[in-house]
Amino acid sequence: MxxxxxxxxxxxxxxxxxxxxxxxxxxxxxxxxxxxxxxxxxxxxxxxxxxxxxxxxxxxxxxxxxxxxxxxxxxxxxxxxxxxxxxxxxxxxTWAAAAVLVLLTAGTFYLFTNKKSTPPPVATTQQEIAPGKDGAVLTLADGRQMVLDSLGNGIVAMEDGAQVTLKNGKLQYTQLESANKEIQYNTMTTPRGRQFMITLPDGTEVWLNAASSIRFPVEFNSTERRVEVTGEAFFHVKSLKLPAFNERPAIKVPFVVNVNKQMDVEVLGTQFNVNAYTNEKAINTTLTEGVVRVRTNEEPAQTAMLLPGQQASLKNDGSKRIIVQDADLGKVMAWKNGLFNFENVSLADAMLQLERWYDIDVAYENGIPNIWFSGKISRETNLAGLLKILEKTGVQFRLDGRKLTVLQGN
Known part of the structure; x- marks a missing residue:
C-alpha cells in the first residue's frame, strides 16, 4: 500500500x-x-x-x-x-518491545522498537553482552557442585532418597525409598545472568530468577515440607495429603518457604512469587492462586493472610511490620514471562534488574538521575539494544567491559 x-x-x-x-x-x-x-x-x-x-x-x-x-x-x-x-x-x-512507554518530566513519550532492526550499539570496549539464559549450580549433600549449564540430559546424581534428572534445561527430583533417617539437603543457585526451573521431590515446581537460590531436602517428611530461598522465585506448590489411616482423616502436609531467614510463607497448594533480593526495598510475597499465610521469624511475630492478587511486603530496613496491598501481577510475573516490566519504575530500580540479568555492575558518574520509565521490553534483547531504548529518556551510558556507567539524564 x-x-x-x-x-x-x-x-x-x-x-x-x-x-x-x-x-x-x-x-x-x-x-x-x-x-x-x-x-x-x-x-x-x-x-x-x-x-x-x-x-x-x-x-x-x-x-x-x-x-x-x-x-x-x-x-x-x-x-x-x-x-x-x-x-x-x-x-x-518479533518486536523486542511492542511498546516502550517512557515517562518524561513533561509528559509521556511512546516508542516502538523492531527486534529485526538492530539499534546503533552503545560504546563498549568488549564484545556485545548477551541477555541471561538458563543455567544454575547444584550443590549436593556432600558438597560436590555441578554446573547444570554444561550437562546433557539424563541422571546427574543419586542422593540418598532421591534421583536427580536433567531434561531439556529443567531439573527433576524423584523421591525414592530410603533407610537413612538423616535429612539430606541440596542447594540450587543461579548466578547473575542465569535462571532455572526445578521440580522438587513432592512435585512442586520452582522457577529461580537470576542471583537466587533454593535449599531443600532431597526427601520430604510427613509433617512439613520446608525450603529456604534467597533472591526471587516463583512457586507452583503441589497439594500433598497423607491418606486416612484407621480413624484418622487424611492430613494435608503444609509447604513452608523460609525467605532470607526473615519470613515464612505457609501454603497447602498454591502459586506465588517471592522477591527477596537484599538490595531491594522490601521482601515481597505475591499470591497468584490459592491462599497463603506469611509470618515474620522474629518475636513478636507479624502475620498476614493473602488472597489472590495481593502482596505482602516486609521492608528491608529492619521494620517488622507486614504491609498487605493489591499487586500488579503483570509487573510481578514479568521476569517469568520473559519481560522487563518498567511500568512506573525508577532508573535506579531498573538498573538493579539489569545488573542481575546481564551480569554487569552499574555505577553513577554524577548521582542517580530522577528518571522514571514505563513499558515492557523483552529479556531476550541484548544489552546494547536495551540501552538504546532507555537513552530515549535523555539518560546516557558508557559500557566498559561489564561495568555500565550512567552518565547523565534530564
Missing amino acids: DENRIKQLLQGFKAGELSEAENAEWEQTMELPETRQLLQQLMEGEMLAMKASGDFDMQPWKPVLARILSLDQPEANAKEEIQTGRIYRMRKW
Missing part, C-alpha cells in the same frame, strides 16, 4: 474520522506485518516531533496503541480470538 495512504488512514483513525469503508481498509492494512513496520517508523517520527515541540498530549494516540498492541499477544503459538465480530489470527510478534 502507498505510504501516503497509510499516513492518511493513521491520522484518520487517530482522530476517529474514518468512514466505514476506510475503517475496513485500515483493519485490512493492519494485518500486514510490513505495514506495522512502516507504522512503527511513522509513529516514532511523530513522537519525536511532539517531544521537540513540547506537545506531549498522548490522548489521541491511545486508540492507535491499543489497536496495535491487540495484535501483539505474547503467546508462543498462534491462536484465534474473537474480536469485533471477526476472527483475527494472533501472531507472535
Whole structure:
C-alpha cells in the first residue's frame, strides 16, 4: 500500500474520522506485518516531533496503541480470538518491545522498537553482552557442585532418597525409598545472568530468577515440607495429603518457604512469587492462586493472610511490620514471562534488574538521575539494544567491559 495512504488512514483513525469503508481498509492494512513496520517508523517520527515541540498530549494516540498492541499477544503459538465480530489470527510478534512507554518530566513519550532492526550499539570496549539464559549450580549433600549449564540430559546424581534428572534445561527430583533417617539437603543457585526451573521431590515446581537460590531436602517428611530461598522465585506448590489411616482423616502436609531467614510463607497448594533480593526495598510475597499465610521469624511475630492478587511486603530496613496491598501481577510475573516490566519504575530500580540479568555492575558518574520509565521490553534483547531504548529518556551510558556507567539524564 502507498505510504501516503497509510499516513492518511493513521491520522484518520487517530482522530476517529474514518468512514466505514476506510475503517475496513485500515483493519485490512493492519494485518500486514510490513505495514506495522512502516507504522512503527511513522509513529516514532511523530513522537519525536511532539517531544521537540513540547506537545506531549498522548490522548489521541491511545486508540492507535491499543489497536496495535491487540495484535501483539505474547503467546508462543498462534491462536484465534474473537474480536469485533471477526476472527483475527494472533501472531507472535518479533518486536523486542511492542511498546516502550517512557515517562518524561513533561509528559509521556511512546516508542516502538523492531527486534529485526538492530539499534546503533552503545560504546563498549568488549564484545556485545548477551541477555541471561538458563543455567544454575547444584550443590549436593556432600558438597560436590555441578554446573547444570554444561550437562546433557539424563541422571546427574543419586542422593540418598532421591534421583536427580536433567531434561531439556529443567531439573527433576524423584523421591525414592530410603533407610537413612538423616535429612539430606541440596542447594540450587543461579548466578547473575542465569535462571532455572526445578521440580522438587513432592512435585512442586520452582522457577529461580537470576542471583537466587533454593535449599531443600532431597526427601520430604510427613509433617512439613520446608525450603529456604534467597533472591526471587516463583512457586507452583503441589497439594500433598497423607491418606486416612484407621480413624484418622487424611492430613494435608503444609509447604513452608523460609525467605532470607526473615519470613515464612505457609501454603497447602498454591502459586506465588517471592522477591527477596537484599538490595531491594522490601521482601515481597505475591499470591497468584490459592491462599497463603506469611509470618515474620522474629518475636513478636507479624502475620498476614493473602488472597489472590495481593502482596505482602516486609521492608528491608529492619521494620517488622507486614504491609498487605493489591499487586500488579503483570509487573510481578514479568521476569517469568520473559519481560522487563518498567511500568512506573525508577532508573535506579531498573538498573538493579539489569545488573542481575546481564551480569554487569552499574555505577553513577554524577548521582542517580530522577528518571522514571514505563513499558515492557523483552529479556531476550541484548544489552546494547536495551540501552538504546532507555537513552530515549535523555539518560546516557558508557559500557566498559561489564561495568555500565550512567552518565547523565534530564
